[in-house]
Amino acid sequence: MRHRISTSKLGRKTSHRKALLRNLMTALILHEAIETTHTKAKVLESTFAEFYTKVRKQTAFNRVRAVKSVIYGDAAGKKFLEVVLPKYEARPYGITRVVKLYRRKGDDALISKVELV
Numbered sequence: 001m002r003h004r005i006s007t008s009k010l011g012r013k014t015s016h017r018k019a020l021l022r023n024l025m026t027a028l029i030l031h032e033a034i035e036t037t038h039t040k041a042k043v044l045e046s047t048f049a050e051f052y053t054k055v056r057k058q059t060a061f062n063r064v065r066a067v068k069s070v071i072y073g074d075a076a077g078k079k080f081l082e083v084v085l086p087k088y089e090a091r092p093y094g095i096t097r098v099v100k101l102y103r104r105k106g107d108d109a110l111i112s113k114v115e116l117v
Contacts, residue, residue, distance in 0.1 A: 007043050021047050024114075025073045028096075029080045033115035041112040048096055052057045056085065084116065091117075 010017050024044045027034050036044070055066045063085075067077045088095045099113045 004073065007046065008039060010040060010043060022070060022072055025051065025070065026076045028114060028116070029076045029084060033113060035101065035111055035113050037104075038098070038100060038110040038112040041114045044114055045096045045098050052088075052095060053093065056081075056089075067112060088116075 002030060010020065012020065020040070022042065024034065024036065025048055028044070028048065051070055055063050058066055063081060064077075065084050067080055071077045071080060084095075096117050097117050099115070101111045101113055103109065104111050
């Protein structure tokens with residue numbers, strides 16, 4: 001039974017899934033829009049929303065620590081703190097958008113675009 005299970009496992013072990021989501025979040029911050037499968041996009045949207053809310057409520061010093069614990073690379077962390085947070089400061093939630101694009105030819109997987117609003 002799936003009572004109160006909020007996210008999909010994406011067919012991966014816990015450590016692999018966490019690394020995948022960290023990579024997707026880093027790419028989303030750097031490029032502000034990425035294409036991935038729809039299932040990964042939905043999980044990424046909720047994970048990014050949780051991360052954004054957690055970081056937004058922190059003090060300045062704790063924000064840096066929270067970002068470094070999740071985001072890979074200094075460039076992505078710096079961009080998140082200096083560009084993304086101030087840009088979306090007035091929005092308490094809903095800073096990402098998932099748009100269905102097309103079906104991949106090889107395996108017919110639904111491809112979606114995740115972008116910062």
